[in-house]
Structure formats: C-alpha cells, structure tokens
Amino acid sequence: MKEYLDLDPQGVEEPKELRTEVMTLNVGPQHPSTHGVLRLVVTLSGEEVLDLVPHIGYLHTGFEKNMENRTYTQVITYTPRMDYLHSFAHDLAYALAVEKLVGAVVPPRAETIRVILNELSRLASHLVFLGTGLLDLGALTPFFYAFRERETILDLFEWVTGQRFHHNYIRIGGVKEDLPEEFVPELRKFLEVMPHRIDEYEALFAESPIFYERARGVGVIPPEVAINLGLTGGSLRASGVNYDVRKAYPYSGYETYTFDVPLGERGDVFDRMLIRIREMRESVKIIRQALERLEPGPVRDPNPQITPPPRPLLETSMEAVIYHFKHYTEGFHPPKGEVYVPTESARGELGYYVVSDGGSMPYRVKVRAPSFVNLQSLPYACKGEQVPDMVAIIASLDPVMGDVDR
Amino acid sequence: MTWSYPVDPYWMVALKALLVVVGLLTAFAFMTLIERRLLARFQVRMGPNRVGPFGLFQPIADAIKSIFKEDLVVERADKVLFVLAPLLGVVFALLAFGAIPFGPPGSFFGYSPWVVNLDLGLLYLFAVSEMAIYGIFLAGWASGSKYSLLGSLRSSASLISYELGLGLALLAPVLLVGSLNLNDLVNWQKENGWLLLYAFPAFLVYAIAALAEAARTPFDLPEAEQELVGGYHTEYSSIKWALFQMTEYIHFITASALIPTLFLGGWTMPVLEVPYLWMFLKIAFFLFLFIWIRATWFRLRYDQLLRFGWGFLFPVALLWFLVTAFVVALDLPRTYLLYLSALSFLALMGAVLYTPKPVRKGGGA
Numbered sequence: 001m002k003e004y005l006d007l008d009p010q011g012v013e014e015p016k017e018l019r020t021e022v023m024t025l026n027v028g029p030q031h032p033s034t035h036g037v038l039r040l041v042v043t044l045s046g047e048e049v050l051d052l053v054p055h056i057g058y059l060h061t062g063f064e065k066n067m068e069n070r071t072y073t074q075v076i077t078y079t080p081r082m083d084y085l086h087s088f089a090h091d092l093a094y095a096l097a098v099e100k101l102v103g104a105v106v107p108p109r110a111e112t113i114r115v116i117l118n119e120l121s122r123l124a125s126h127l128v129f130l131g132t133g134l135l136d137l138g139a140l141t142p143f144f145y146a147f148r149e150r151e152t153i154l155d156l157f158e159w160v161t162g163q164r165f166h167h168n169y170i171r172i173g174g175v176k177e178d179l180p181e182e183f184v185p186e187l188r189k190f191l192e193v194m195p196h197r198i199d200e201y202e203a204l205f206a207e208s209p210i211f212y213e214r215a216r217g218v219g220v221i222p223p224e225v226a227i228n229l230g231l232t233g234g235s236l237r238a239s240g241v242n243y244d245v246r247k248a249y250p251y252s253g254y255e256t257y258t259f260d261v262p263l264g265e266r267g268d269v270f271d272r273m274l275i276r277i278r279e280m281r282e283s284v285k286i287i288r289q290a291l292e293r294l295e296p297g298p299v300r301d302p303n304p305q306i307t308p309p310p311r312p313l314l315e316t317s318m319e320a321v322i323y324h325f326k327h328y329t330e331g332f333h334p335p336k337g338e339v340y341v342p343t344e345s346a347r348g349e350l351g352y353y354v355v356s357d358g359g360s361m362p363y364r365v366k367v368r369a370p371s372f373v374n375l376q377s378l379p380y381a382c383k384g385e386q387v388p389d390m391v392a393i394i395a396s397l398d399p400v401m402g403d404v405d406r
Numbered sequence: 407m408t409w410s411y412p413v414d415p416y417w418m419v420a421l422k423a424l425l426v427v428v429g430l431l432t433a434f435a436f437m438t439l440i441e442r443r444l445l446a447r448f449q450v451r452m453g454p455n456r457v458g459p460f461g462l463f464q465p466i467a468d469a470i471k472s473i474f475k476e477d478l479v480v481e482r483a484d485k486v487l488f489v490l491a492p493l494l495g496v497v498f499a500l501l502a503f504g505a506i507p508f509g510p511p512g513s514f515f516g517y518s519p520w521v522v523n524l525d526l527g528l529l530y531l532f533a534v535s536e537m538a539i540y541g542i543f544l545a546g547w548a549s550g551s552k553y554s555l556l557g558s559l560r561s562s563a564s565l566i567s568y569e570l571g572l573g574l575a576l577l578a579p580v581l582l583v584g585s586l587n588l589n590d591l592v593n594w595q596k597e598n599g600w601l602l603l604y605a606f607p608a609f610l611v612y613a614i615a616a617l618a619e620a621a622r623t624p625f626d627l628p629e630a631e632q633e634l635v636g637g638y639h640t641e642y643s644s645i646k647w648a649l650f651q652m653t654e655y656i657h658f659i660t661a662s663a664l665i666p667t668l669f670l671g672g673w674t675m676p677v678l679e680v681p682y683l684w685m686f687l688k689i690a691f692f693l694f695l696f697i698w699i700r701a702t703w704f705r706l707r708y709d710q711l712l713r714f715g716w717g718f719l720f721p722v723a724l725l726w727f728l729v730t731a732f733v734v735a736l737d738l739p740r741t742y743l744l745y746l747s748a749l750s751f752l753a754l755m756g757a758v759l760y761t762p763k764p765v766r767k768g769g770g771a
Contacts, residue, residue: 025552136632137705139704140449140623211704214706386709389707
C-alpha cells in the first residue's frame with residue numbers, strides 16, 4: 001500500500017491512446033448454427049465480423065470417387081446422400097445426365113411423377129430451411145411447425161419409395177415402380193392444407209417487427225456481386241436476378257408448367273427468407289398441375305438395354321433371364337462422351353458432369369453442388385456484420401454440408 | 407398517510423426466510439417443468455410426460471442427473487471466480503424475494519406474510535437484483551472461453567440499457583405513494599386503486615425491463631444458444647450449470663411477483679379478497695405471459711437492445727416521471743394522472759394497430 005502511495009503520479013506513463021484488439025473466434029465444426037460441420041475462423045472486433053474464412057471438408061465422403069466403381073444404376077444409391085434435404089434433386093440431376101448420355105426416353109407418367117416428388121422434396125427442404133433459419137434468429141416455435149409439415153411429406157415419400165430420406169427411387173429411364181394407389185388422394189389432402197400453413201408461417205415471421213429489424217439490410221449481396229460469386233438458386237433470386245434453371249434450361253417438362261419465379265429486391269437475409277416462402281407457393285402450384293396430367297401408363301423406358309425385364313417374364317423367357325443377368329452384373333454401356341445437365345435444386349443450380357469411356361461404370365462424375373458454390377459468398381456477406389447476423393446469414397444461404405463436401 | 411406493521415420475532419423471520427428459500431427452489435424446479443410443458447403446447451408437441459404422472463417427477467430426475475454429472479472446471483478458467491460466480495448469482499436472486507408481501511399482516515398463522523418489512527424495500531430490491539448480474543458477468547469472464555466472454559459482455563451491455571428505464575419507471579409510483587416500503591405501496595393501491603391506472607407507461611417500461619433483467623426471450627442475448635452456444639454458461643457443467651438455471655428461473659419468478667406488487671395491487675383485489683390467492687394468480691399470469699412471449703418472439707441483437715433501452719424505455723420512463731413529479735409537486739388532483747395514463751394506453755393501442763406491418767401478404771418481397 002505504501003509503495004503505491006509513494007509512486008510519483010508524474011512518473012506513471014499513461015497510454016498514448018486507447019486501443020482495442022481483434023479476436024479470432026473459431027466457430028464450429030460443432031456449433032448449433034453451422035448447419036452441419038462447417039467451420040468458420042472469424043476475426044472479430046467486439047462483435048463486428050472483420051474477416052471470415054470458411055473451412056470445409058469435415059464431411060468429405062468421397063462419393064464422386066466411389067461412383068467410378070459402381071455401375072450407372074448403382075450410383076443412384078449415392079446421389080441422395082449428398083443433399084439429404086432435397087434428395088430427389090440429386091437423383092434427378094444424375095438420372096437426367098445419364099439419360100442424355102444413353103439417349104433414354106422417359107415415359108410421360110414417369111416425368112410427371114419425378115416432377116411431383118422433386119417439388120415435394122423442395123417443399124420439405126424449404127421447410128427445414130425456414131425452421132432452422134428462424135431458430136437461428138432465436139424463435140423456437142416455427143421449427144416445430146415446419147417439421148410437422150415436413151413429416152407429412154416424408155410420410156408420403158415413405159409411401160412411394162419405402163424410404164424417408166435416401167429414396168433410391170429414380171432409375172435411368174424412369175422411376176423404379178408406379179405410385180401406390182393411396183398416394184394421390186393423400187397428396188391431395190396435403191395440398192389442401194399446405195397453402196394455409198404457408199400463409200401462417202409467413203404471418204408468423206414476415207410480419208414480425210423484430211424479424212424485420214434483425215433481417216432487413218443484413219448480409220446484403222448486390223446482384224453483380226452475386227453473379228460474380230456464382231451464387232444460384234433462391235439466394236441469387238433474392239438479389240433480384242431472374243435465373244431459375246427450371247425456366248432457363250427446362251428439364252423434365254418444366255417448360256409446360258405455369259409458375260412464377262419470385263424475385264427479391266435487396267438481396268438481404270429478409271429477402272432470402274421470404275423468397276423461399278414464395279417458392280413454396282409455386283411448388284404447390286406445380287404439384288397441383290402435375291396431378292392433373294397424371295395419366296396411367298408405363299413408368300420406365302422399354303429399352304431392354306437400360307431397363308431390366310419385369311420379374312414375371314423371367315419365368316418364361318430365356319432372353320429375359322440373360323438381360324436380367326447382364327443388367328445386374330455388368331450394367332449397360334453408354335457410348336463414349338461427356339454430358340452436363342443443369343437442374344434447379346432447392347439450393348441452386350445442381351448439375352452432374354458425367355464422363356463415359358464406353359464402360360459400364362462412369363469414368364468420372366463431378367457434381368456441381370450449389371451449396372459449395374454458394375458458400376463462397378459467405379465471407380462477402382458477413383464482413384462488417386455482427387456475430388448474431390453472421391448466424392442469420394449462414395442460415396439464409398442455406399448450405400447443406402453433405403452437398404458442400406460430398 | 408402512514409401505515410404501521412407488526413414486527414415478528416427473530417425466530418419467525420428466520421423460519422420464513424427458510425420457507426422462502428425452500429419454496430423458491432421448489433418453484434424453480436416445477437417452473438422448468440411447467441415452462442417445458444407449456445412451450446410444448448405452443449409447439450404442437452407433448453413435452454416431458456414420461457417421469458411420473460404428467461411428468462411431475464421430471465424436475466427430480468433432472469436434479470439427480472445434474473448432481474451426478476461430471477463437474478468440470480476448465481483448464482483456462484480463473485478457478486476461484488469460476489466456482490464463486492454461480493453461487494453469487496443464486497444467492498442474490500434468492501435475496502430479492504424476501505421483501506415482497508403476500509397478504510395483510512397477521513395472515514400467516516398470526517404472523518406477517520413477508521420475511522422483512524424494509525422501509526427502503528425498493529432500494530434493497532434494486533441493489534440485490536443488480537448484484538445478481540455479477541454472477542453472469544463473472545462467470546463469463548472467469549470461464550476463459552471466448553464465447554463466454556462475449557456472453558458476459560453482452561449481459562453488461564444489456565444491463566446499462568435496461569437499467570435506466572427500470573429505475574426511472576419505479577420513481578413514478580414512489581412519488582405518488584411517498585414511500586419506498588413495498589407494504590406501503592400495496593396499501594396505497596388498496597385505498598386508491600392500482601398503480602397501473604395511474605402510471606401505465608411506467609408499468610409498460612418496468613414490465614419490459616424486468617423481462618430484460620431476467621434475460622428471457624427476446625432479451626436472452628447473454629445466453630444466445632444459437633450464436634454463443636450458451637454464452638456465459640458454455641463452460642459450466644453439472645450442478646454449477648443447474649445453479650445458473652436456478653438463478654434465471656428465480657429471477658423470472660421474482661420479476662413476475664414484483665410487477666403485480668408494484669403495479670397491480672399486490673395481494674389485494676377490489677372484490678373477493680382472499681390473502682395469497684390473488685397474489686399467486688397474478689404471479690401465474692405473468693409467468694404464463696413471459697413463457698408465451700418466449701414461444702412467439704425472435705431474439706434482439708444487442709445493439710438493438712441498446713437502442714431500444716436508450717431510445718424508448720429511458721425517454722418514456724423519464725417523461726412519465728416528470729409528469730408525475732409535476733402533478734405531485736403542484737399538488738394537482740391525482741385523477742389527472744388517471745386520464746393521462748388512459749390516454750397513453752390508447753396511444754399505444756393506436757400505434758400498435760395503425761403501424762403498417764413490414765410485409766403484407768402477397769406483396770413484393
């Protein structure tokens with residue numbers, strides 16, 4: 001105490017200026033809001049994000065390499081495991097690429113079934129997006145509401161495919177088998193309820209002043225930046241760029257359906273959230289139209305090279321037995337060449353680039369995964385925002401880590 | 407006018423203090439269950455209903471679990487503060503409850519239904535409830551984790567934003583009643599009508615600030631599960647973590663008991679006056695209201711809480727304080743305050759109804 005009192009007040013050197021230090025914060029790979037195993041190294045000044053570096057690869061599974069050792073039909077087992085939320089998009093994108101390679105003809109009924117399931121899957125994916133996205137903003141309840149509807153959709157999937165997540169239902173040249181009888185009435189029941197539910201969700205958050213405060217003007221990505229960063233899907237359309245693969249490069253007959261492409265104005269978290277709600281309405285519209293044109297008919301390409309013979313035929317036809325055996329042991333041989341078919345998944349442009357060397361297994365498969373490309377814009381959107389905003393921006397870009405790391 | 411209150415013997419005060427502590431701890435345990443069950447109802451699910459009838463033994467199971475979990479003290483923590491912080495929080499949270507009266511004198515088996523009758527009751531409550539923030543702040547600081555640090559900084563930041571509004575809002579009733587004694591406040595309301603009618607803006611500010619003080623949605627930023635992974639209690643486990651939960655819930659219960667005491671006539675009721683009953687009903691009402699809010703709202707960002715605290719709570723409380731001071735100083739009829747208070751209520755309703763919603767259904771994104 002005495003020493004302290006003896007100190008000469010003149011002798012104590014005062015700091016010249018007040019200064020602050022930046023802090024490096026490691027977020028993830030285990031963190032409630034990184035939507036999987038995304039790891040971010042964030043440089044913070046207080047709560048302001050100065051810099052952000054995403055580190056990916058924690059969920060790398062080597063699907064693309066594995067596909068080189070599987071026949072074209074077997075690959076479909078892997079595809080839904082990448083984007084497990086909008087799994088039909090991956091099945092479909094892969095099937096479309098291979099069908100283009102072998103020149104398969106998909107019967108109209110199969111096309112329609114694919115569209116129905118793809119849009120249902122998009123609905124389920126957007127529901128998860130909304131539930132978890134709003135949870136990241138601190139609202140607990142929408143999560144459970146969204147998962148209630150998603151549960152109904154997954155039940156429908158289970159009805160059709162026997163699986164809730166990894167369907168393995170789409171085949172090269174069609175779908176595995178026809179829809180069960182009860183499916184269409186159940187789907188109609190669901191379509192009765194869903195639009196009201198969508199209205200409810202929109203009222204729950206889009207009209208909340210706190211949500212407006214939290215999301216408006218946060219994580220803005222201007223259109224030209226979004227294009228330069230390769231952003232696609234709802235996040236690009238939130239910035240006001242009208243690019244939807246279903247309209248730009250139609251596939252599976254999407255050009256024959258009437259639906260709107262909702263566009264945002266500012267490209268902030270608010271727009272990205274709202275765009276998904278609007279897209280859900282459009283998906284419901286598409287499913288309604290698809291149900292109208294669901295005529296009875298075959299669901300697989302009759303070409304015996306691509307499609308194995310129906311089971312009863314094996315009892316009577318030696319030819320059928322041979323084809324059956326060849327199909328399940330060797331698979332079919334597409335001609336040499338390479339194809340890429342873009343599709344619109346819930347996250348953005350999804351395409352499979354498939355190279356064939358004429359063998360029964362792909363020489364190389366490369367997935368243009370929307371989550372991976374969209375993640376590039378995360379550092380741009382987060383700079384200058386705060387930690388709570390960062391969490392909201394991650395959610396609004398809607399990455400699925402399986403899709404990023406593959 | 408002044409009221410006089412009987413003084414209880416010391417052994418009775420000690421007994422009542424014990425009763426409050428035990429009662430609050432039990433209430434905490436069952437509040438966790440009630441909150442979870444209610445949230446579940448809001449969220450179309452069942453909630454905990456497996457342990458005992460209606461899940462009634464769930465709190466006991468939770469207590470056993472948290473006691474027997476491994477009690478970790480992280481390597482980088484400041485060991486002393488790390489252990490002390492949760493205790494500090496709980497002790498100060500418990501202290502606040504003692505001054506609240508639950509009925510008229512003599513209604514507790516011939517004794518008074520409060521632990522202490524302090525002439526400076528309100529100041530005491532302030533002092534004690536503000537000390538409780540140290541529990542959170544020190545916990546975050548002592549954990550040696552960056553997430554906890556951010557959480558504790560947030561709790562200090564939100565403290566300075568709601569504290570001013572909270573204090574100023576209470577000055578209006580104090581001016582009207584002319585006493586800091588909680589019993590005086592209740593008795594004055596019994597004779598002159600609820601303070602809610604005289605000071606609606608102060609009530610509003612106080613209720614919001616109390617919500618912030620209990621760190622509940624939409625002001626639960628020190629915890630912020632989705633951002634800070636638990637914030638100040640990220641590094642805590644086992645019974646220490648449970649102590650933080652206890653602190654939070656006791657704050658929550660105390661806030662729900664203080665709002666009626668200060669503004670809704672406490673244990674009194676114009677009709678059908680039964681001691682305790684109305685007090686418990688009023689507490690239950692506010693507990694339910696706060697749980698409802700938690701199920702509905704988003705979390706604010708902390709700079710938004712600062713802006714809200716300084717830009718809304720503080721000016722409204724200050725304005726109403728000045729109005730009340732004006733009326734009291736010039737000795738105008740108190741009914742002026744009734745009219746002004748009603749007017750402010752209508753103004754609020756108008757603002758809520760006629761503020762355009764951010765997005766209209768089907769409008770442009």
